[in-house]
Amino acid sequence: MKALALKPKQAETLDLIDLEKPRISSDEILIKTLSTSIDRTDLDIYVGLYGKEPEGEDRLIIGHEAVGKVIEVGKNIIGFKAGDFVVPTVRRTCGDCDVCVADEPDMCRRDDYKERGIVKAHGFMSEYFKDAPENLVKIPKELVSVGSLIEPMSVAQKAVSSIYKIQKRFSWRPESALVLGAGSLGLLSAVILARYGLQTFAYDIVSENSVKAQIAKMSGATYIDGRDLKLDEFANNYGKPDLIIEATGNSSVAFDAMDIIATNGIMCLLSISAGSHEETICPDCLNNDLVLGNKVVFGSVSSNRSHFEKAVEVARESEKKSPGLLSRIMTDKLKFEDFRRAFEAKDNSHIKSVIYFE
Amino acid sequence: MKALALKPKQAETLDLIDLEKPRISSDEILIKTLSTSIDRTDLDIYVGLYGKEPEGEDRLIIGHEAVGKVIEVGKNIIGFKAGDFVVPTVRRTCGDCDVCVADEPDMCRRDDYKERGIVKAHGFMSEYFKDAPENLVKIPKELVSVGSLIEPMSVAQKAVSSIYKIQKRFSWRPESALVLGAGSLGLLSAVILARYGLQTFAYDIVSENSVKAQIAKMSGATYIDGRDLKLDEFANNYGKPDLIIEATGNSSVAFDAMDIIATNGIMCLLSISAGSHEETICPDCLNNDLVLGNKVVFGSVSSNRSHFEKAVEVARESEKKSPGLLSRIMTDKLKFEDFRRAFEAKDNSHIKSVIYFE
Known part of the structure; x- marks a missing residue:
């Protein structure tokens, strides 16, 4: 063969x-x-x-x-x-x-x-x-x-199942979800999240007319072109999301997104990022934001x-x-x-x- | 009055x-x-x-x-x-x-x-x-x-309870715990963890003979003087801990400790850190370590x-x-x-x- x-x-x-x-x-x-x-x-x-x-x-x-x-x-x-x-x-x-x-x-x-x-x-x-x-x-x-x-859908499903299991730590009633990256993992995550009755946003840097954006919309998500709306502006316009799935493969996006998790919210890191570039962050700011907001960041791999x-x-x-x-x-x-x-x-x-x- | x-x-x-x-x-x-x-x-x-x-x-x-x-x-x-x-x-x-x-x-x-x-x-x-x-x-x-x-014990209890609730995401059998900082929150965390049958380490930068170290030992924990053993050396000697509670009030310690969480492990950020200094990190390294190791970092406040x-x-x-x-x-x-x-x-x-x- x-x-x-x-x-x-x-x-x-x-x-x-x-x-x-x-x-x-x-x-x-x-x-x-x-x-x-x-x-x-x-x-x-x-x-x-x-x-x-x-x-x-x-x-x-x-x-x-x-x-x-x-x-x-x-x-x-x-x-x-x-x-x-x-x-x-x-x-x-x-x-x-x-x-x-x-x-x-x-x-x-x-x-x-x-x-x-x-x-x-x-x-x-x-x-x-x-x-x-x-x-x-x-x-x-x-x-x-x-x-x-x-x-790949099973990998996204593990992420979503883990989010809901982890959030059983308290009486959670999420309203909104943000999926970063409209590649296959991101889109499949949006398809899964559509079952949970959340207002879901898919965020990428391709146009509204792209296939990625069209599929995101078919899933029921609102598509956001990140070239027009930075993450902090997104949070100002639509509120901080209760859950975020990071599927861009860009760790800088992951760190930026940690700043816009809602109080009590959760972010799943679902993508491996290539490289080992350095970045300057404010560890106190991130630490205090996670502590005072009872927030969770976790990684998920395989299924x-x-x-x-x-x-x-x-x-x-x-x-x-x-x-x-x-x-x-x-x-x-x-x-x-x-x-x-x-x-x-x-x-x-x-x-x-x-x-x-x- | x-x-x-x-x-x-x-x-x-x-x-x-x-x-x-x-x-x-x-x-x-x-x-x-x-x-x-x-x-x-x-x-x-x-x-x-x-x-x-x-x-x-x-x-x-x-x-x-x-x-x-x-x-x-x-x-x-x-x-x-x-x-x-x-x-x-x-x-x-x-x-x-x-x-x-x-x-x-x-x-x-x-x-x-x-x-x-x-x-x-x-x-x-x-x-x-x-x-x-x-x-x-x-x-x-x-x-x-x-x-x-x-x-303060209720605040530490919320951290430990949240850790165990979050880890119900899979069949977790933790063996070791590391408490960073032997102030009151750290010591009370060690007292609580003693009930869970884990090998518990308390880590601070005071001598073995200090009151802090003595109380840590009374709780059943092994005291580690961080001036003699950096966190990476600690992990080499004793293995990566399944759970970490960060109670030093120093966000740089928090970020260093993220590197030594065991596979599937969890770290609770429990202390507010003063200041807003900048630090250079490798976001890809941290992202990939959390993803490939199915690891959790979360913040906890109040009770x-x-x-x-x-x-x-x-x-x-x-x-x-x-x-x-x-x-x-x-x-x-x-x-x-x-x-x-x-x-x-x-x-x-x-x-x-x-x-x-x-």
């Missing part, structure tokens, strides 16, 4: 390779890949910034946002059958630490977890892959065309099976309420043989590339 | 004044003040940095950490009688916002709450004060001598009745387990007429001044 693999930590070594089709044990499931989508982590791996090959191998098959169709199930498998559509989870239990034992590998306390397509485990950019049933989430047929978005399952639910609702919204996030739909185009530089209108395997 | 009052926002105007003894309505309780203790907020008010007089008046009676004895109860009062020992809460409901209506005035969303002895309501540094029963928490006789510590009630419980346990520990926090015990000494500059061995009214 064909697969896309590279040498991690080396720039642009991605190539098409030919491998034997995986053989399953009686406890495994064989899946035919339908499509995989690309995110910032894939791009970082592509340019050699990140990633690690499985032990004893010299290449890593990339791809961690995938949807596939079950082809064959091992004889001990119950609950899955050929023809089922599935989405695989990404981070895998270390099998050892207390949180992994509690089925929360997204919170693994060890540094040696595996993430398929990212760290020490092959990904899904191959014609077939196999997996254990606990790592596969079934999706209904009507979500297959947007199935590879379930993974577990429960977030995937919730994401499937949200995606179904979204498809009913705003048909086509999710599909529009996939701005670049590519055939397998055109995979290199997914890694080329993109302009501001690009959101996400998807590679189809059939 | 005698009282200590000042003109807020003016330096060193504190003076002894003579007032009429309060008269109670049928819904109020009259309390004879036994003792009040002094914290950083009182000192800030004393030097004119903070505080606001009640509407229509030109002076503020200070003091918000108090214990007293019920002298008289209004005819509609049930549950209190003359002779009861009580501690008053500080922040009072705005009566309007949703969190105050839910009995959490410590989270008041408006800027116009009242805090007795601090903002727009007289404090307890007078021979008598009156209050409504919902603002009074009964304490057992054996806690009277340390009763004025219940208020509500539930935290006072819990603090009474903790204080009882502490008195049984480590008799005399709480009393040692009150390093300067002063008669009412010597009140000025409570506001003089103190050396590093000082923790807290208490003023006795009889």
Whole structure:
């Protein structure tokens, strides 16, 4: 079978390779890949910034946002059958630490977890892959065309679920939400927040007429062009948001936004920011603002099976309420043989590339 | 009756004044003040940095950490009688916002709450004060001598309770705690944490033989002299703590400590820091560390009745387990007429001044 693999930590070594089709044990499931989508982590791996090959191998098959169709199930498998559509989870239990034992590998306390397509485990950019049933989430047929978005949606879902869990620290009644960055994570966050009855704002630096802004509006959010309205002006005009999700990949925006969290509010840092530039801040101002306002800032990474399952639910609702919204996030739909185009530089209108395997 | 009052926002105007003894309505309780203790907020008010007089008046009676004895109860009062020992809460409901209506005035969303002895309501540094029963928490006789510590302990209790509530976001099993600053809030935090079975470290910049270090050890914590062991070295030696409580009043320490929170860990900012100096940080480093480690930083201020009630419980346990520990926090015990000494500059061995009214 064909697969896309590279040498991690080396720039642009991605190539098409030919491998034997995986053989399953009686406890495994064989899946035919339908499509995989690309995110910032894939791009970082592509340019050699990140990633690690499985032990004893010299290449890593990339791809961690995938949807596939079950082809064959091992004889001990119950609950899955050929023809089922599935989405695989990404981070895998270390099998050892207390949180992994509690089925929360997204919170693994060890540094040696595996993430398929990212760290020490092959990904899904191959014609077939196999997996254990606990790592596969079934999706209904009507979500297959947007199935590879379930993974990033699960990451956004973890952020939102964590916000609501954390805020159970008191009797919270949020009214407004601000999503910073209208890339795929930001837009999927806005789609999720639409279920919570909040006045939601999506903030980016593209025009009102852009695809990003249009999708944000489809989700029910008000789009704000940050080139016209700085964050402090936004807060003056619309009030300080009760919750903020930071998904720009720009840590300076993250720090600016800490100044406009509402009293008792919460901000989730959801994006990795590249670089290590220095910035001058007033630590007393930030400290006192967080203390006197009972405010929370937290980081969130990865997701577990429960977030995937919730994401499937949200995606179904979204498809009913705003048909086509999710599909529009996939701005670049590519055939397998055109995979290199997914890694080329993109302009501001690009959101996400998807590679189809059939 | 005698009282200590000042003109807020003016330096060193504190003076002894003579007032009429309060008269109670049928819904109020009259309390004879036994003792009040002094914290950083009182000192800030004393030097004119903070505080606001009640509407229509030109002076503020200070003091918000108090214990007293019920002298008289209004005819509609049930549950209190003359002779009861009580501690008053500080922040009072705005009566309007949703969190105050839910009995959490410590989270008041408006800027116009009242805090007795601090903002727009007289404090307890007078021979008598009156209050409504919902603002009074009964304490057992054996806690009277340390009763004025219940208020700061309630503030530390809110921090610890919030930490445990927030961490319900996943299956958390903390092992270690670090308290930064062995002032009264830090030491009371250590006393509270002792109940949770964690390996607790108290960190300050005084010697092993100091009263602060001795009290920290009495609480069950390991004392670390920060002059010998910087925070990064501490983390190398003892591991990154699962929870950190920042109570130094130094925001630079707060930012340094963000680097040593364990994976999935949490840090509570509990102290206001004076000044507005600038500092150079790497926002990407901090952002990525919080994101990839699923870490939380939050601020906590004030406390509500539930935290006072819990603090009474903790204080009882502490008195049984480590008799005399709480009393040692009150390093300067002063008669009412010597009140000025409570506001003089103190050396590093000082923790807290208490003023006795009889």
